[in-house]
């Protein structure tokens with residue numbers, strides 16, 4: 247009965263797999279917003295709903311602390327995602343966001359924040375339909391409250407609040423298999439600081455490899471190589487939007503980004519999002535673009551280090567350079583900025599550079615899901631053009 251909850255939801259059900267009579271698209275039709283349940287779902291006695299105002303520093307600190315101590319860990323419980331406050335404010339306040347979708351659960355007596363779930367609005371294209379969706383993320387229940395069936399009520403509550411805004415679909419990811427993934431990605435890691443990665447147990451010294459040989463293997467040039475490679479600026483937004491829309495149009499599922507979205511999601515912010523363009527020295531045209539976001543992980547028990555500084559590949563478009571050369575420059579910049587590791591999923595055209603740039607396969611998978619939208623056959627990761635934070 248581990249999928250007891252998901253069998254009640256409008257998502258692709260395992261029993262429907264292979265049923266070609268089921269059409270692609272919404273599973274349930276929208277209702278009138280006035281027909282949506284107006285009051286929040288019931289919580290267990292001692293708890294209350296709270297809307298987390300991410301503009302308020304104290305609330306932001308409460309959210310940061312809950313996630314820092316209770317959010318996703320790797321399969322061996324050696325690392326835990328440690329999103330920064332600035333990152334959370336960026337991730338949760340895109341154009342058109344709803345404060346009501348930043349949902350917390352507090353202990354009535356102490357007001358302690360013990361659970362969290364969020365949605366942000368996004369326009370996601372599925373084949374040639376642009377669908378208004380919620381990107382649901384940061385579902386977290388305090389370690390001491392697990393198995394109280396809080397997660398299903400958190401999911402129902404964010405769904406209810408999304409319905410109140412007349413939005414009927416959602417996109418989300420998970421490291422676990424739920425009904426039913428639209429695609430399953432592998433994640434890959436490129437060592438930048440192999441000595442630290444081996445010391446903290448993230449990587450292991452290769453067979454017949456010495457530490458000095460390993461350090462040499464992952465060594466990168468001090469400076470980027472592509473002429474005209476520079477940090478993205480506000481004036482680049484229209485060109486980057488054009489590049490991105492052109493590139494993403496080839497994927498089955500991808501965000502439908504306009505200038506406003508690109509300005510929010512891709513303008514560089516220190517220790518949150520890094521974005522670079524290649525401006526042709528001859529024509530001054532912007533021909534390529536690469537980006538990565540900053541998501542450190544707490545190292546749960548190591549004498550010498552407490553934080554793993556990790557970069558996560560975001561959106562990259564190469565039209566004049568090769569994607570290989572462009573990502574090599576991204577690695578060089580990440581190394582310059584003292585990142586320990588550069589992570590990427592095998593989505594979009596990423597598998598064309600992973601092995602050649604010395605990425606190694608991670609030991610887990612990331613499953614992508616759509617809520618209330620059926621995709622007839624699961625996609626290959628290379629058909630997916632969506633990266634969630």
Ligand SMILES: COc1cccc(CC(=N)NC(=O)c2cccnc2OC2CCNCC2)c1
Pocket residue numbers: 318319320321325326327419421433434541543554558589590591610612634635
């Ligand atoms: C190294 O520290 C970790 C701390 C917690 C979990 C994991 C493994 C893991 N689950 N990694 C990913 O999900 C992952 C690997 C590569 C790229 N993006 C990823 O996840 C992103 C996107 C989904 N939301 C979390 C961040 C690693």
